Structures are given as C-alpha cells and as structure tokens.
Amino acid sequence: MIDWDSIDTVLLDMDGTLLDLxxxxxxWLDHLPRLYAAKYGIPEADATASLHGRFGGQQGTLDWYSLDYWSAQLDMDIPALKREIQHMVALRPFALEFLQQLHAGPCEVVLVTNAHRKTLDIKMSQIDITAWFDRLVVSHDLEAPKEDQAFWHALQKLHPFNPDRxxxxxxxxSVLESARQYGIAHLLTLLQPDSQHQKRIDTRFPGIHHFDEIMPGTLPRIGAANSPT
Structure with missing residues (x-):
C-alpha cells in the first residue's frame, strides 16, 4: 500500500492513530457527563445531551480540542479529571513497532496533533513515545487546527517538507481532506480508531486496521542512532 521509497516525511496523528481513541x-462521552450531572445535580441523560450539543458547536475548531476552554466553559478542572483515568491511555497494536521502524529508517517522523498541549503531556506521562519523533507539532502552537489550510502553511514554515513525498x-x-487540498500526496486513515467500536467501512481514504500492514523496512538513518537516547 505504501511505496516507502517515495516517502521522505511521515506525519502522524496521535489520538485514534497511534493511541487508542x-x-x-x-x-468525553461517558465519564465527563456523569461528573457533570453530579456537579450540577441534573439527570445524567440531560447532562449528556447538553454536553454533546455544546461539543458539536465547536467541532473542528481549536476550542474543541482545548482543555482550558472546556475547563472555563464547564467550571470543571478537565486536565485533573483526565489524569484520574490516564491509566486507560493505550497504544494501538503495532504502533510502537511502527515508530521504531520509522525511526531506524531515513524518513523524518513528525507528530502532528490537534490535542491540547496539556492533553499531550498527560498522555505522554503514561506512554512516552516522544523520543521516536524528530519533532512534535501541536496545532494550538500554530494557532490553527489541522482541518484548516492555515495549519499546513504554518507547518511548512516551521518544518519544511515536500508534499509530494x-x-x-x-x-x-476532515483532516485528511484538508491535507489533500494542501497537496499532500500520500494519505492513509485508520479503520478502527477506537478498539471498542466496530471497524469503519465507509472511509473515503485508503485505510488500514493495524500498522503491521504497512511496516517499513529498516534502512539505516544516516548520522542518527537507531534508538532514542
């Protein structure tokens, strides 16, 4: 599926791609509504409906991904609540092996995530995979989500790459479509971002179930160690 000889740069999402969604x-859909219902003394069904409506209104924006925004909106310490269940953070199958193979090869490997910086810190405190990347890019730092063309232009300035390769x-x-519009030639999605949900069958982009389907070879990376220090 992937001609690795045609790839110089690999951009990897975090949630639902490397980590189990x-x-x-x-x-967001179960734990927080229960806590919100308890805090405000309302039925859980009402809390769920209210929160889902508020979440939907911000979808695809930086605020949707911002823990600070939702902490202020809901008057709840969202980072602290996330840390309470951070033991549930898990890598997807073969994700670590895939990162190790990429790191050993000639490609640049860049994490590009819409996750809030605090979300990244919480997850990496549980499963630290940062050493396998050449760069970590958080969309909040670029002031645009990946759904927005401004993100890709800002990324190009921060970390130049050839979209064709x-x-x-x-x-x-929606992120993949934005990347396609920018000109990124090679696009791939995940068929089962959440291990507890059914595989998706209606994706508009080529998809894989697990990373073992596209594992690259182990060409040595010139001037770099084959493992993090």
Whole structure:
C-alpha cells in the first residue's frame, strides 16, 4: 500500500492513530457527563445531551480540542479529571513497532496533533513515545487546527517538507481532506480508531486496521542512532 521509497516525511496523528481513541471517547462521552450531572445535580441523560450539543458547536475548531476552554466553559478542572483515568491511555497494536521502524529508517517522523498541549503531556506521562519523533507539532502552537489550510502553511514554515513525498496518517477524514487540498500526496486513515467500536467501512481514504500492514523496512538513518537516547 505504501511505496516507502517515495516517502521522505511521515506525519502522524496521535489520538485514534497511534493511541487508542477509546480513552478520549470514554472520557468525553461517558465519564465527563456523569461528573457533570453530579456537579450540577441534573439527570445524567440531560447532562449528556447538553454536553454533546455544546461539543458539536465547536467541532473542528481549536476550542474543541482545548482543555482550558472546556475547563472555563464547564467550571470543571478537565486536565485533573483526565489524569484520574490516564491509566486507560493505550497504544494501538503495532504502533510502537511502527515508530521504531520509522525511526531506524531515513524518513523524518513528525507528530502532528490537534490535542491540547496539556492533553499531550498527560498522555505522554503514561506512554512516552516522544523520543521516536524528530519533532512534535501541536496545532494550538500554530494557532490553527489541522482541518484548516492555515495549519499546513504554518507547518511548512516551521518544518519544511515536500508534499509530494509526504505521508499523513490520521483517523479524521476532515483532516485528511484538508491535507489533500494542501497537496499532500500520500494519505492513509485508520479503520478502527477506537478498539471498542466496530471497524469503519465507509472511509473515503485508503485505510488500514493495524500498522503491521504497512511496516517499513529498516534502512539505516544516516548520522542518527537507531534508538532514542
């Protein structure tokens, strides 16, 4: 599926791509509504409906991904609540092996995430994979989400790459569509971002179940160690 000889740069999403999206879905769709209902003394069904409506109104924006925004909006310490269940953060199958193979090879490997910086810190305190990347890019630092063309232009200035020789792997189709519009040639999605949900069958982009389907070879990276220091 992937001609690795045609790839110089690999851009990797975090949630739903390298990490199981179950943590995020459970937190926002189940755990937080229960806590919100208890805090405000309302039925859980009402809390769920209210929160889902508010979340939907911000989808695809930086605020949607911002823990500070939702902490202020809901008057709840969202980072602290996430840390309470951070033991649920988990890598997707073969994700670590895939990162290790990429790191050993000639490609540049860049994490590009819409996750808030505090979210990244919480997850990396549980499963630290940062050493396998050449760079970590948080969309909040670039002042635009990956769904916005401004993100890709800002990324190009921060970390120049050739779109024709770049692979983006992401579980969000609106992000992949934005990358396609920018000109990124190689696009791939995940068919089961959340291990507790059924595989998706209606994706508009080529998809894989697990990373063992596209494992690169182990060409040595010139001037770099084959493992993090």
């Amino acid at each position: 179950h943590f995020d879905n459970y937190f 770049t692979l983006l792997i992401d579980d969000t189709e």
